Amino acid sequence: MVEVLVDLAVGLQRRADVHHVKKPPPRKLHRGHFAFMRALAQGLDERASWDRYLRLEGEHTDLRTVRRTIAWIRDAFAAAARREQKPGTARLILLDPDRFTAAPALPSLAEFAAAQGLEDFSEAEQIEAYEAAYPAGGGGGQDGNKSAGSARPSRRARVIDHQLQALRWLEGLVVQDPRPSDSVMAWLHPSLAARLARAGLPTLVAVVERINGIGARWWAQVPGVGERKAARILDWLHANEQILGLRIGVHVATPRAQLTATALASVVPAATALVPYEKFVLPAELDGSEGRYRAPQAKCLVLAVNDHEAIGAWLAAQRPGEGNRELSSTQRSYRKEAERLLLWSILKRKKALSSLSVEDASAYCGFLADPPSTWCGPRHHQRWSPMWRPLEGPLTPTALRQALIILRSLFAFLVSQGYVVANPFAAVTLPQNPQRPLGSGRTLSFAQWDYIDALLQDHGDTEAGRRLRRGMRWVYATGLRLAEITTIKCEDLEQVEYKAANGATTTGWLLSVTGKGGRRRQVPVPVELVEELGDELARHGFERQVGAVSNQGIHVMARFDMELERPVGWSASGLYQALKAFLAQAAASAEGVDAQQLRKASTHWLRPTHGSHALQGREGQSPAPIQVAHNNLGQASLGTTSMHLTTEKATRLTAMRGFWKSDQD
Template identity: 80%
Template sequence: MRALAQGLDERASWDRYLRLEGEHADLRTVRRTIAWIRDEFAAAAKREHKPGTARLILLDPDRFASAPALPSLAEFAAAQGLEDFSEAEQIEAYEAAYPAGGGGGRGGARPSRRARVIDHQLQALRWLEGLVVQDPRPSDGVAAWLNPSLAARLERAGVPTLAALVDRINGIGARWWVGVPGVGELKAARILDWLQANEQVLGLRVGLHVARPRAQLTRAALAAVMPAATAIRPYEKFLLPAELNGSAGRYRAPRERCLLLAANDHEAVGAWLASKWHSAAEGDLSSTQRSYRKEAERLLLWAILERKRALSSLSMEDATAYRSFLADPPPGWCGPRHHQRWSPMWRPLEGPLTPTALRQSLIILRSLFAFLMSQGYVMGNPFAAVTLPPSLQRPLGASRTLSFAQWDRIDALLQAHVDTEPGRRLRRGMRWLYATGLRLAEITRARCQDLEQVVYETADGSMATGWLLSVVGKGGRSRQVPVSIELVDELGDELARHGFERQVGAVGNQGIHVLARFDSERERPAPWSASGLYQAIKAFLARAADGLEGVDAQQLRKASTHWLRHSHGSHALQGRAAQAPVPIHVVQNNLGHASIGTTSMYLTTERESRLATMRRFWSEAKLTS
């Protein structure tokens, strides 16, 4: 660094001081290393509370011009024709010509700004060299080790320490820097270089998954990111301490009466989850299992980490305390929903549960302990006596339903949407969701062979052709949902466009999903994932909101895939002007509700319509003037 400060070429300084025998480094590596060293020195100065020195060490002296070279006294005398004058007279004339010269050949010119910067930098380097060497620690602030401006950007993005920085990198992966304003790919690479160079002394490791885009990582690679531990971890990564694993739980039933092979509470919860319906076709947990697992893992984590008790040792008082915990969880237990289960940034809660969510949670936990009791694992149910929050019987989707006008706007935008494969797929997905009322998981699982063409008799006695989609929904219940001919024809057009048979039900189309990704390079198109469809619809609705103001804009920005399902139920039961409402039993089948009472909760009318109807009733009953 002293050589660089004094003007030695960066490649030459690298070859002289840093190059290893037989090594070749390109100029980008050289410059990145120099930038890294400058950052180290600047951060060290900041640790010593010398921000001015930190700024100085980052300055490039070449930004400042050198002072012009002055002639020697002899050269000046020859140029001015003063050779025959005395030396004293020559010096007098020289000082008059160069007042800053300070004595000509004897004193030299006043140093340039560049020379002064170099001198100060050399002094700073000598001071830094004398500092006691320190190793970074996970709890150190990022400002103590990284480039000051870079550290400030990280701090503003909520990354105050080195441990938080590594957690963020490991938790997001390859493009972890996207959410940090002012940090791009090159700055992110410098940060990674520093962390990897200090990996051993820090005791913090950046995972191998960070080097590859998320789409290229296998499940096994993601599973390896976060080790199992007795800490805030998902159910599958949570280790029970031996003294709290439930093998000697306070309320365990006699072993000879237990119908479970589970040796501890973790395995008992696993047996309960396995007893719930599972979609063998997809190999993933069903939505029911995910909901049940979420509640069980929250309780298991809380019991061990907060209450210091085994799950099978929980009393009614513990259950009441847990209800209070869910209503006001500590910040360390909460995080955004989008952090996936493999990520170190995953948290079991987003924040306090609403009364409705809290009621659902307690009902599920009652179910868990009822199962454990029925199998002879525990003797009682600590949640049986816990008071549930009152059930607020609001209409289904009351605040999550699009108006007819809002849907018409969305449909018009879909009609004008870009004519690309992803654009047509998005249009297909949104129209199918609204037209059928299917759940997100149901539409993404639907395949061509699930569609059946049928002939039926219309109300006027004529024969017509239609389509039914076979769906396996919640609880493994099967149903057939009507699909419009236009939607099926649109799917047929897309199949033909990509070299498949236009007839949707053709043998060659078996295994192709209704929302297949025809843009992939695979011989058979891959299915569009539920998360991919969800994110695409959210992005489209956000763009649709940009041209609106007020409530409409707010509604569209909040809307999601499930809003389309709610809108189907509400719009079908209401009916449009000059259009008869759809019978409730048909809507019940479309939505896959086990009870018609659930579907009836969509039976809402607009406020003005309700008031006008009741006004007529009161008038006829002579209750109004």
């Protein structure tokens, strides 16, 4: 198969000028190639030498790869020698020393004398007899040793010596050191390099950035590269770290879940660069201490002396309670917008935040609508990662409107506290708030949810599969926000007694949740979901009773797939990605339901789906009162909750026939 691909590649190269096919860079010879070939020439163990110098090429147990690589190296060496007009050297390098039999081992002079009974003879007489028995020609034409300590090298030994000299000469002539911008095709095995390139890693620096940006399991996102191949790449990069000037972070050697917050924080150092707010260093000349629109320091109500600290004061004022270190989704949204503006102001506009004018605010709107690609990246890259970026891409009108509202709030706070004298974003016109067409709510029908629930039931019985099932069912059953469902813990569940509709006393579960604005509410949870959580706890050595004291601190969305004493919580981004991927798979195999609707669905659809299904009620079941659905969703306005009160078109038309009866008959 490899040979076929090589032939195809050669054919493409010949037609490159006609079809504009970019010629891939040739593989380069590095010092490991020469070290390995010297080891082979000297008869050292082939496997040990391979593992020491060329493990990146593959495992030594893959004999086809080993033989093919050795043949390529010899051909590359010979081609380099021919380019230097050294055809003899080219032939010498291709010569196999094993073709020449090594000279037989000869006895020492003392051994010869003892064997011949010449111990009592003088040394000169012993040497004379030795030379008669082992002439200089090596006995019958073979090269051999002349005498004790004065042997002439065998032909094989001379070939090896000449090869080693040729390799040293050639190494000094053609060996190259890798550079960060070099293509992976130039240094790695062709099949391995092709897999990296297809995964968006065409250069060595791109590979290192991906490794540092993701950590220990960076290879999981590169199809065809498993843990063993990834380890070989890491070994080679470590060996060439000084030459490349690219450092692999120490965090890469440890699974992400086992890294402390301090270890993660040290991955990206503080700098005046495209880094998160908490790591951004203001340059002294643009720190805002002398900002153009700064109010007199004597009238300032906050202790901030620069713009970074002023943003910090605003963010601190948004916290619902003293000592609450975890940011809510709203607070993270506020930080994100202030962070983007601060980075743009310093790195792009070259102005202090407190020096921004109305014209600057308008220019910033244009930037958000068309940011440079270097400022954009996937949202799942976390803040500790070198791959983090402040934007995902151009903001939609809705997102731009929200960003401007938040920035107005930021400057309104700074004005009210006497830090600046005016609000530059107050004069910027907000984009119109686009209204969704009627009937376009992002909800799933009862049939679509039943289809998804059936797929969940048949999902693999692995920890990850059961966690996915738990996550999707809890979101649908409770209507919690993504940020809420990933923060709740076992101690937030309370078992209560209540009277059912038939008057019988029964037990149920309530979940205490802290929502937006620090508002606390209790949401009913189905008994079967709590029992399922208890089963998972027991499966991993914890108390089956969810409310047990020993279970305190364990997240309802805990990850039990890591070898830790206490499981960590599933991140909001991890839950989102897993549910989104599952819904895409469900759409691919959908039969009898709207696959296109499923394909567009995400975690955010389950929350309005909960509201819609609760308010409609299933066939034969009473709908939930709007006040109950309103409490579950934790929305500030009852009017917002009522928007989920939707019905199918046919149902609405049928219901109105009575009103239109005189017109219909």
